Amino acid sequence: MSEPNGASVVIVGGGATGLSAGWWLAREGIDVLVIDKGIVGWEASGRNGGGCTHPFSPLFKEEQRLWPMMDELLGYPTEFCPRRIRIAMDEEQMQRYGRARQHAVRQGFVSEPLDAQQVRELVPLAGDNIAGGYLHSFGGHANPQRTVQAYAWAMQDHGGRVLQHTTVQGFITNGGKVTAVRTNRGTIGCDTLVIAAGPQINHLAGSLGISVPMVAARAEMIVTEPLPLMPIGGVDGNGLYGRQTLRGNLAYGGGPHEWLEISDNDVPHRSSTPLMRNIAARLAELFPRAAHARAIRSWAGIIENTPDGRPVIERVTSPDNLVIATLSSIGFGLSPATGHAIRDLVVDGVCCFAELSSLGLSRFDKLEPDWIDLQGWR
Amino acid sequence: MSGGFRDPKSVAGKRLPVEETTQLLVIGAGPAGVAAAAEAARFGIKVVLVDENPVPASVMGDDIPLHFGQRFSSAVRNRTAMLEAFIARNPAITELFDAGVDVRLGATVWGLYANGPSVGWLPGTVAGLQDGDRSFMLGCDRVIVAAGRRDVGLAFPGWELPGVLGITAAQHLLERFDALDVRRAVILGSSAEALAAARSLRSAGTEIAALVEVASAPIGPPALLRELGNIPLLCGHTVRRVEGGSNGVEAVFVSLLGPGSEEQRIACDSVLIGVGTVPVIELLDSLGCRMTYQPERGGHVPLLGDAQRTSVPTIHAAGDCAGIWPTKTLDAEIARAEGKRAAVGVAASLGIAVATPPPPAEPETPDHDPDTYRLDWVRACVVDASGEPYVCQCEEVTAREILELRPPRYLAWPDDRRNTRSLRQLLGEAPPNPDQVKRLTRAGMGVCQGRRCREQVAALLALGAGTKLGDIPLASHRAPVRPVPLSVAAETRESAEMTEHWDTWFGMPPQYVPYWDAPRLYTVAGRATDNEPPEGK
Numbered sequence: 085m086s087e088p089n090g091a092s093v094v095i096v097g098g099g100a101t102g103l104s105a106g107w108w109l110a111r112e113g114i115d116v117l118v119i120d121k122g123i124v125g126w127e128a129s130g131r132n133g134g135g136c137t138h139p140f141s142p143l144f145k146e147e148q149r150l151w152p153m154m155d156e157l158l159g160y161p162t163e164f165c166p167r168r169i170r171i172a173m174d175e176e177q178m179q180r181y182g183r184a185r186q187h188a189v190r191q192g193f194v195s196e197p198l199d200a201q202q203v204r205e206l207v208p209l210a211g212d213n214i215a216g217g218y219l220h221s222f223g224g225h226a227n228p229q230r231t232v233q234a235y236a237w238a239m240q241d242h243g244g245r246v247l248q249h250t251t252v253q254g255f256i257t258n259g260g261k262v263t264a265v266r267t268n269r270g271t272i273g274c275d276t277l278v279i280a281a282g283p284q285i286n287h288l289a290g291s292l293g294i295s296v297p298m299v300a301a302r303a304e305m306i307v308t309e310p311l312p313l314m315p316i317g318g319v320d321g322n323g324l325y326g327r328q329t330l331r332g333n334l335a336y337g338g339g340p341h342e343w344l345e346i347s348d349n350d351v352p353h354r355s356s357t358p359l360m361r362n363i364a365a366r367l368a369e370l371f372p373r374a375a376h377a378r379a380i381r382s383w384a385g386i387i388e389n390t391p392d393g394r395p396v397i398e399r400v401t402s403p404d405n406l407v408i409a410t411l412s413s414i415g416f417g418l419s420p421a422t423g424h425a426i427r428d429l430v431v432d433g434v435c436c437f438a439e440l441s442s443l444g445l446s447r448f449d450k451l452e453p454d455w456i457d458l459q460g461w462r
Numbered sequence: 463m464s465g466g467f468r469d470p471k472s473v474a475g476k477r478l479p480v481e482e483t484t485q486l487l488v489i490g491a492g493p494a495g496v497a498a499a500a501e502a503a504r505f506g507i508k509v510v511l512v513d514e515n516p517v518p519a520s521v522m523g524d525d526i527p528l529h530f531g532q533r534f535s536s537a538v539r540n541r542t543a544m545l546e547a548f549i550a551r552n553p554a555i556t557e558l559f560d561a562g563v564d565v566r567l568g569a570t571v572w573g574l575y576a577n578g579p580s581v582g583w584l585p586g587t588v589a590g591l592q593d594g595d596r597s598f599m600l601g602c603d604r605v606i607v608a609a610g611r612r613d614v615g616l617a618f619p620g621w622e623l624p625g626v627l628g629i630t631a632a633q634h635l636l637e638r639f640d641a642l643d644v645r646r647a648v649i650l651g652s653s654a655e656a657l658a659a660a661r662s663l664r665s666a667g668t669e670i671a672a673l674v675e676v677a678s679a680p681i682g683p684p685a686l687l688r689e690l691g692n693i694p695l696l697c698g699h700t701v702r703r704v705e706g707g708s709n710g711v712e713a714v715f716v717s718l719l720g721p722g723s724e725e726q727r728i729a730c731d732s733v734l735i736g737v738g739t740v741p742v743i744e745l746l747d748s749l750g751c752r753m754t755y756q757p758e759r760g761g762h763v764p765l766l767g768d769a770q771r772t773s774v775p776t777i778h779a780a781g782d783c784a785g786i787w788p789t790k791t792l793d794a795e796i797a798r799a800e801g802k803r804a805a806v807g808v809a810a811s812l813g814i815a816v817a818t819p820p821p822p823a824e825p826e827t828p829d830h831d832p833d834t835y836r837l838d839w840v841r842a843c844v845v846d847a848s849g850e851p852y853v854c855q856c857e858e859v860t861a862r863e864i865l866e867l868r869p870p871r872y873l874a875w876p877d878d879r880r881n882t883r884s885l886r887q888l889l890g891e892a893p894p895n896p897d898q899v900k901r902l903t904r905a906g907m908g909v910c911q912g913r914r915c916r917e918q919v920a921a922l923l924a925l926g927a928g929t930k931l932g933d934i935p936l937a938s939h940r941a942p943v944r945p946v947p948l949s950v951a952a953e954t955r956e957s958a959e960m961t962e963h964w965d966t967w968f969g970m971p972p973q974y975v976p977y978w979d980a981p982r983l984y985t986v987a988g989r990a991t992d993n994e995p996p997e998g999k
Contacts, residue, residue: 123898142977161873187976229901249892302580309909323964338966340473344580352579353750358478358590358599365952378945380911392984393973442980450983458986460469
């Protein structure tokens with residue numbers, strides 16, 4: 085690809101959020117360019133549990149509306165599978181999880197309790213050590229890596245462009261607007277800028293005078309060899325989240341994270357640790373009939389979080405042609421809806437389908453300056 | 463970092479259970495590892511030497527750790543006998559027992575961990591081991607990795623049949639265990655490694671029916687070739703396919719390069735792939751040791767400083783895993799010297815006064831281009847194959863599917879919606895990254911952990927993108943570098959603090975407050991504390 089001089093919308097960050105936004109914009113014929121410092125979907129967007137179930141988010145209804153259509157809309161497979169089961173290991177969990185599902189029920193979605201035998205019929209790898217569970221007729225799971233690539237390809241099919249291996253060095257502003265992005269491959273002009281660069285948002289938005297409080301952390305998952313497909317693959321429980329892939333592998337994570345200091349554009353080697361043994365132990369407990377299955381990989385992802393763990397999706401007022409989006413560790417599942425919201429903010433100035441005030445930066449106006457210490461995120 | 467409040471849901475305050483400790487862990491009981499262990503013991507260092515051999519027969523059946531192609535004799539089913547054979551054929555190990563080295567045979571190191579840029583909670587350098595049905599963590603001040611070499615795989619129609627195996631695997635079965643079940647073999651390749659193995663096999667009674675070489679002349683040392691005498695040498699040839707039944711290979715078909723060449727049938731029970739051997743860098747790479755691409759050392763090797771030290775200061779590498787070249791293959795003293803150098807470096811770093819060891823041997827300049835040689839084999843065999851063999855046997859992915867970035871077949875993505883993108887479009891201007899390709903095609907994602915296909919995939923990407931082999935990034939390695947059953951990996955008691963604070967996700971209650979209840983202003987002092995994490999993160 086030759087070096088572009090500019091695009092109507094430049095998006096910094098080729099993760100699920102940035103690429104979904106790029107796809108939403110490109111399919112309306114808007115000239116969009118996504119810049120990534122490495123390869124698309126290389127960071128947290130491609131390293132997560134693939135869950136599509138966020139009932140506490142204002143984007144939940146749109147998330148649920150879009151996922152079943154994504155294969156068709158994108159033209160590439162996402163491996164989306166609907167429905168989800170949450171297994172309760174004991175009665176206390178059964179009651180707690182029963183309360184947790186009320187957010188979704190209140191929004192019109194269905195979740196039904198299952199007894200232990202009903203769970204085992206839908207989740208044959210489960211054992212006799214469970215109390216029961218809940219079957220959600222919403223949510224589901226998809227393949228993050230395949231989905232991120234699908235966004236990129238679908239966006240390109242509509243004329244959008246991707247510039248990988250390109251580092252943003254700064255921005256040029258003029259008259260209260262960002263007019264260009266300076267990169268190691270030249271200056272790229274823009275009418276509107278979207279920053280959706282995960283842990284790098286702090287540094288990038290900071291250079292425009294906007295403080296986005298966040299800290300990055302490392303979290304781990306493991307994956308087993310393939311096992312016979314269960315009727316429902318999106319199964320959580322025993323302190324683990326994850327899914328059975330359509331190939332049959334169990335891909336699961338959970339447990340303690342490690343807060344990191346990330347400098348500017350640098351993302352460190354994503355090391356996993358012996359936490360693998362703890363995840364394996366809990367997975368063998370959750371699925372006793374898979375205890376023999378062999379773990380063949382573990383991996384870690386670097387994930388940013390805001391102080392309250394909620395996304396920031398906002399069109400800021402100064403510069404007034406800038407949209408900032410950090411999804412704060414829940415970006416993949418929400419990404420179809422997030423892209424739509426960002427499209428609205430870019431084109432219409434406001435989100436037309438959801439009330440995003442709870443995701444604005446102003447909620448941190450009274451945040452303690454030493455919040456990182458207070459929350460122990462060090 | 464000290465003092466102050468630490469997020470209880472984070473790793474802060476979690477102690478990693480470490481079941482055993484030692485001063486030095488040596489991984490691999492080949493010449494380098496044994497020499498390293500002996501030298502370190504001589505300095506009074508407490509040494510644990512681990513070697514995964516003999517691995518259980520069931521694991522060997524999955525071509526782990528080498529491409530055995532089912533050509534091991536029934537002897538491998540008796541692990542005690544295998545263990546005895548291993549020691550009997552490697553008397554230096556007995557000397558280690560006498561020197562006080564804690565030798566663990568049949569024990570696998572599946573992970574190597576140390577604090578680094580993104581990890582700070584470990585108590586130091588630790589190794590994850592599996593010994594039978596037990597797994598445990600071994601804490602160690604220093605590690606010398608001497609994990610050896612393995613064969614590059616090469617796909618052709620029928621290569622999944624029993625009787626297609628790697629030449630290192632064959633030599634290993636023969637020389638370490640006398641458990642090789644090959645009577646008449648055709649060898650692919652004529653490198654020093656291939657010729658040395660041919661010599662070894664023939665002296666043990668295996669008939670070598672032919673050597674097949676894509677190059678126009680043999681690439682190995684002429685003296686070694688002369689020693690082999692009258693073995694039929696088919697240069698400018700490639701393998702087209704093998705023929706066989708339930709017992710495996712019965713014949714191999716070879717031909718001159720180029721389309722339409724007449725096939726020649728050679729009866730044999732085995733085809734030994736000797737087109738390349740590579741350093742076993744899995745543990746080093748998964749830990750984050752810096753790698754460098756040096757074709758004259760066999761490809762991707764750890765970047766080494768003085769005393770065989772990697773970029774991770776507690777980790778050293780010696781023997782074939784630090785580089786393979788012809789003189790080193792033919793003279794085990796070079797590997798031993800590297801092992802001793804590493805041990806001296808370890809001793810010095812532990813404050814033991816030692817004399818400076820002699821400088822390391824350097825590889826000779828090859829008189830052929832190793833990368834071109836590798837690409838020539840893959841082009842002749844895999845790309846120009848008469849059928850569509852699976853390059854990735856575990857996930858059943860063909861060369862065409864890799865180059866066209868096809869979604870895996872189990873997704874049944876309709877053909878009229880097939881992805882018509884080229885590698886170039888995928889990548890922009892950077893060379894193709896095998897990690898990206900494997901995510902899309904699943905090549906290399908199977909139970910053999912890519913050991914049979916990763917070099918072929920790299921070569922295919924170089925051919926497909928028209929770039930140099932050395933420009934293709936190294937596909938990442940991940941712990942566990944050997945498949946470990948969940949029940950075995952789980953052989954640990956979750957600590958009380960781990961259980962108390964274990965959370966499905968980040969354990970941030972404010973994250974789960976429904977948006978209609980979210981406070982207008984967020985402060986740490988006023989934050990929610992008791993909300994229920996939802997499912998399906």
